[in-house]
Amino acid sequence: MMKLPSLVKKPKYQRFRIEPRYYDPIKEDIENRTSRIKAEMGMMEDEIDAGYRSQISGSFRKNMKHAKGGGVDQTVMLRLIILIVLVLFAGGFLYIGTEVFYLALLYIPFYLWKKFRK
Incomplete structure (x- = not known):
């Protein structure tokens, strides 16, 4: 069974490990x-x-x-950005319709051009 990627990071279990001490x-x-x-x-x-x-x-x-560091981890910030983009797409799809995807296709190249122009 293939594991699906998730936006929420689950904590890993900690194991109790004891190292016995000996008197020599x-x-x-x-x-x-x-x-x-x-x-x-x-x-x-x-x-x-x-x-x-x-x-x-x-x-x-x-x-x-x-x-x-700066306080917020980069992976947490990236997950937050991805979550915001997905929510905006879902809201735009419900409000406007499929035109949201066409607007994104127009906006993404413009954003990349503006970012790498400097």
């Missing part, structure tokens, strides 16, 4: 030893990670500006 005493012991050895040698993790943290925070700020 050997791994914790190794991490404690390596951090103690690094502290004795004078290599603090803060000095190593400071460069990475500033890069990460800067990239988050840059992407947040991009993510905000």
Whole structure:
């Protein structure tokens, strides 16, 4: 069966996914030893990670500006325009008749000529 296109976007179901956490005493012991050895040698993790943290925070700020955008998504705006055009055609067909389609055939080339003339 073929799916028909729709103007309304249906929400997708979210699945519950849990990742179990395990306690590994050997791994914790190794991490404690390596951090103690690094502290004795004078290599603090803060000095190593400071460069990475500033890069990460800067990239988050840059992407947040991009993510905000203009507010209305382009696909939502396109669907709204298509819906308005369809309603206008249906109303024009009921009010005027088949002449609406002939008027559209005259108007569309004029609109495209005017748009691409610039």
